[in-house]
Amino acid sequence: MVKKMGYLLNWVFFLGSTMLVCLILGTILVDIFSKGMSSVSWSFISKFPSDGMTEGGILPAIIGTLMLTLITTLFSVPFGVACAVYLNEYAKPSALTNVIRASIRNLAGIPSIIYGLFGLALFVQSLNLGTSVLSAGLTLGLLSLPYIITTTEEALKRIPNSMREATLALGATQFETVKDVVLPKALPGILTGVILSMSRAAGETAPILFTGVAFYINDITTSPSQEFMALPYHLYMLSTQHQSIEQVRPLAYGTATVLISLVFILNIIAFYIRFKHRSQD
Amino acid sequence: MSIKRREQADIIFRKIFQATGFITIALLAGIFIMLLYNSIAFFVEVKPIDFFTGSQWDPGSMKGDYSIAPLLVSTGLVTLGAMLITVPLGIFTAAFLSEIAHPKLKSILKPIIEMLAAIPSVAIGFLGIVLVGPWIADIFGIQNGLNAINGSILLAVMALPTIITISEDAINAVPLSHREASMALGASKWETIFKVTIPASMPGLIAAVMLGLGRVLGETMTVLMATGNAAKMPSGFLDSVRTITATIAIEMGEVPYQTTHYFALFAIAVILFLITLSINLLGEYFSNRLRRFHA
Amino acid sequence: MNLFFGKKQVLKNINIDFPRNQVTSLIGPSGCGKSTLLRSFNRMHDLSPDAKIDGSLKIDDLDIYSKENSVTTLRKKIGMVFQKPNPLPKSIYENLSYGLNIHRFPKNEIPDLIEKALKESYLWDEVKDELKKPAVKLSGGQQQRLCIARTVVLRPEVILMDEPCSALDPISTNKIEELILSLKQNYTIVIVTHNMQQAQRISDKVAFMYLGQLIEHDNCENIFKHPAKDLTRNYVNGHFG
Numbered sequence: 001m002v003k004k005m006g007y008l009l010n011w012v013f014f015l016g017s018t019m020l021v022c023l024i025l026g027t028i029l030v031d032i033f034s035k036g037m038s039s040v041s042w043s044f045i046s047k048f049p050s051d052g053m054t055e056g057g058i059l060p061a062i063i064g065t066l067m068l069t070l071i072t073t074l075f076s077v078p079f080g081v082a083c084a085v086y087l088n089e090y091a092k093p094s095a096l097t098n099v100i101r102a103s104i105r106n107l108a109g110i111p112s113i114i115y116g117l118f119g120l121a122l123f124v125q126s127l128n129l130g131t132s133v134l135s136a137g138l139t140l141g142l143l144s145l146p147y148i149i150t151t152t153e154e155a156l157k158r159i160p161n162s163m164r165e166a167t168l169a170l171g172a173t174q175f176e177t178v179k180d181v182v183l184p185k186a187l188p189g190i191l192t193g194v195i196l197s198m199s200r201a202a203g204e205t206a207p208i209l210f211t212g213v214a215f216y217i218n219d220i221t222t223s224p225s226q227e228f229m230a231l232p233y234h235l236y237m238l239s240t241q242h243q244s245i246e247q248v249r250p251l252a253y254g255t256a257t258v259l260i261s262l263v264f265i266l267n268i269i270a271f272y273i274r275f276k277h278r279s280q281d
Numbered sequence: 282m283s284i285k286r287r288e289q290a291d292i293i294f295r296k297i298f299q300a301t302g303f304i305t306i307a308l309l310a311g312i313f314i315m316l317l318y319n320s321i322a323f324f325v326e327v328k329p330i331d332f333f334t335g336s337q338w339d340p341g342s343m344k345g346d347y348s349i350a351p352l353l354v355s356t357g358l359v360t361l362g363a364m365l366i367t368v369p370l371g372i373f374t375a376a377f378l379s380e381i382a383h384p385k386l387k388s389i390l391k392p393i394i395e396m397l398a399a400i401p402s403v404a405i406g407f408l409g410i411v412l413v414g415p416w417i418a419d420i421f422g423i424q425n426g427l428n429a430i431n432g433s434i435l436l437a438v439m440a441l442p443t444i445i446t447i448s449e450d451a452i453n454a455v456p457l458s459h460r461e462a463s464m465a466l467g468a469s470k471w472e473t474i475f476k477v478t479i480p481a482s483m484p485g486l487i488a489a490v491m492l493g494l495g496r497v498l499g500e501t502m503t504v505l506m507a508t509g510n511a512a513k514m515p516s517g518f519l520d521s522v523r524t525i526t527a528t529i530a531i532e533m534g535e536v537p538y539q540t541t542h543y544f545a546l547f548a549i550a551v552i553l554f555l556i557t558l559s560i561n562l563l564g565e566y567f568s569n570r571l572r573r574f575h576a
Numbered sequence: 577m578n579l580f581f582g583k584k585q586v587l588k589n590i591n592i593d594f595p596r597n598q599v600t601s602l603i604g605p606s607g608c609g610k611s612t613l614l615r616s617f618n619r620m621h622d623l624s625p626d627a628k629i630d631g632s633l634k635i636d637d638l639d640i641y642s643k644e645n646s647v648t649t650l651r652k653k654i655g656m657v658f659q660k661p662n663p664l665p666k667s668i669y670e671n672l673s674y675g676l677n678i679h680r681f682p683k684n685e686i687p688d689l690i691e692k693a694l695k696e697s698y699l700w701d702e703v704k705d706e707l708k709k710p711a712v713k714l715s716g717g718q719q720q721r722l723c724i725a726r727t728v729v730l731r732p733e734v735i736l737m738d739e740p741c742s743a744l745d746p747i748s749t750n751k752i753e754e755l756i757l758s759l760k761q762n763y764t765i766v767i768v769t770h771n772m773q774q775a776q777r778i779s780d781k782v783a784f785m786y787l788g789q790l791i792e793h794d795n796c797e798n799i800f801k802h803p804a805k806d807l808t809r810n811y812v813n814g815h816f817g
Contacts, residue, residue, distance in 0.1 A: 010471050014381060017373035018390065024438055025397045031412055032404065079301055086298035092625035100302045103309040109561035110312065110554065111499025113526045117550055118312045142308065162662035169618060169656035170675040170726065171648040173291035185665050203401025206501035210533050232403040239407050240506055256404050267399045283680045284646055
């Protein structure tokens with residue numbers, strides 16, 4: 001009898017924890033979508049904010065986030081993939097290689113706000129790029145690097161060595177082997193990582209605070225040297241810094257809905273690529 | 282001729298790839314040096330002893346109080362609360378996923394956890410304001426729910442996916458033979474989980490907790506939005522607090538370039554950097570032990 | 577020659593030559609170093625950080641490990657076929673054109689060279705209508721013949737084969753053996769095999785290796801019928817393996 005009670009208690013703990021985790025996600029989504037959906041309309045995503053942010057849409061924030069993510073990806077992907085190729089295809093086990101790997105793991109653990117400070121010191125001030133979407137994109141690019149390197153390396157590891165031997169034995173150089181066989185074969189895996197890192201970059205706020213994001217610009221950001229609006233920052237400002245917080249709450253919910261939808265769409269694309277690729281093997 | 286060209290290309294690209302490896306080392310070193318360099322400028326003006334032992338963070342005051350103590354205590358308090366919630370919840374969920382859940386159920390639950398990981402931190406912070414804050418105010422009968430416990434709850438949610446995923450890997454890595462041996466001796470499924478599987482995966486679980494801890498300590502937006510931002514020494518979970526990360530986020534945007542206040546923000550950042558770095562190294566130490574244990 | 581992996585000596589004082597246009601089989605129990613020896617002929621050990629080779633390996637009068645010779649040209653001269661078929665994740669046609677392209681064969685000759693190589697590899701009739709098909713869609717035996725064709729198309733002097741039939745069914749094995757016998761008119765072939773019968777069917781010369789040493793190297797018939805050493809006799813008679 002006592003033992004039976006013990007079993008029951010265990011079930012409560014294990015199943016209960018899991019259900020609670022699901023419940024948390026459910027609560028988040030239900031709250032945001034149920035209250036946000038009514039604010040989201042075509043004009044909400046296609047118009048500029050108006051009347052001191054109390055009316056209108058979030059078009060510049062959407063465009064800004066897309067541009068920011070684009071710059072981040074353009075910078076971090078070539079760099080990250082090259083580094084992963086080096087580690088997996090070229091680097092021999094040595095103290096130096098270990099130091100590189102340890103650096104990458106530790107870079108992944110640095111708080112994002114510190115990347116923001118570094119971006120401020122390096123891109124905004126030292127390289128004189130000013131507070132701009134370029135500075136912010138590069139900062140987020142650095143933040144994304146460890147993630148891109150790790151996911152790319154995992155994709156490269158799954159390529160069997162026999163593939164590399166095939167081209168090497170034909171007299172291909174190592175670079176040709178990487179370019180013609182290894183990277184094309186690893187592409188779906190790399191792409192999954194890239195899209196997930198884009199989704200993370202789109203939701204980041206702390207690193208862009210001092211590197212280029214603006215509360216309001218009356219134009220769409222078109223040049224990399226301009227400041228920009230971003231969805232997560234817009235949500236932050238609407239929910240904490242606005243003069244009439246209660247009045248703009250529906251707009252904040254709408255922004256949160258758009259942001260989470262954007263992030264989920266990217267995640268679903270990544271899932272789809274991974275799923276399709278796995279079922280092919 | 283063409284062979285030469287091809288081999289030159291090979292060498293050039295090898296060098297390029299290698300350079301990116303070196304740049305990652307330079308990046309980590311660069312971040313540290315940048316923080317240190319700016320902090321030194323601060324410690325020239327403010328005595329380290331005042332920085333660590335004072336009790337006031339008030340750069341606006343007449344003499345300028347720069348003590349990290351209240352920020353550090355705030356950070357510690359919020360983190361402690363978050364870990365108390367997230368560690369048991371995360372490990373129990375991981376054990377459920379790995380040891381009990383049917384593979385089909387697992388294939389539904391894992392994407393749910395990944396979705397939770399994908400939600401941006403501002404969205405979580407926003408819910409702290411509109412949802413968790415009012416709950417806390419109701420339950421404890423206080424005016425305003427933006428306080429340490431609110432931050433702890435939100436950070437616990439954010440750390441969950443990290444802890445669950447890594448713990449689950451650690452539990453999965455325990456060889457089936459261990460479990461079979463325990464079952465063969467007549468132990469029940471639960472006894473096996475508590476007495477064999479979880480202890481055997483302990484180094485991995487600790488690594489998971491360390492990584493979750495690193496994430497909690499470094500998180501900015503949620504605490505900035507949900508903890509009330511009072512830069513004073515907190516006396517409990519129901520006080521408003523302001524963490525190191527939130528302080529940097531709030532003040533860096535407004536402070537004039539290269540003033541004592543500006544440098545002070547780098548000084549608190551370097552402390553945060555060192556704390557997260559040591560936690561990462563500790564986590565790495567434990568995950569290495571796990572690898573050696575199962576090798 | 578000697579070969580070391582780190583401090584461990586894997587090949588000891590191997591001294592062997594392979595006559596032109598003949599098939600030489602390397603036989604011996606698992607782990608005796610046959611594959612290691614084979615892979616040192618086209619420098620496949622270059623990528624293992626701790627492999628070290630001393631002594632000399634020559635093809636004609638060219639030193640294989642000389643610094644002046646490029647490993648890419650060397651591997652064009654000495655082709656290799658692996659244990660498991662490893663077609664590139666491309667079409668059948670591209671699997672053959674790949675080597676031709678990287679070695680800058682004239683574009684207009686490529687289709688003819690490919691057709692010729694596929695015919696030589698007994699694959700042409702089976703695939704001539706579907707050259708655009710992904711190579712992985714072929715059967716295992718066809719894939720292995722494609723890998724041989726991929727090597728042959730570069731007109732190498734030597735073809736190294738590392739247990740090319742071990743992953744294949746008997747019918748495919750049969751086809752590959754026929755193919756090997758026809759290829760030897762134009763190429764020098766060195767093949768590692770586990771299968772005594774196969775070695776007898778296809779070889780002109782046989783080399784028996786044991787624990788990293790070359791025990792005996794002779795005509796096929798001598799090795800199987802009148803071996804000079806007891807160790808060889810015991811092995812070919814199946815007393816150990």
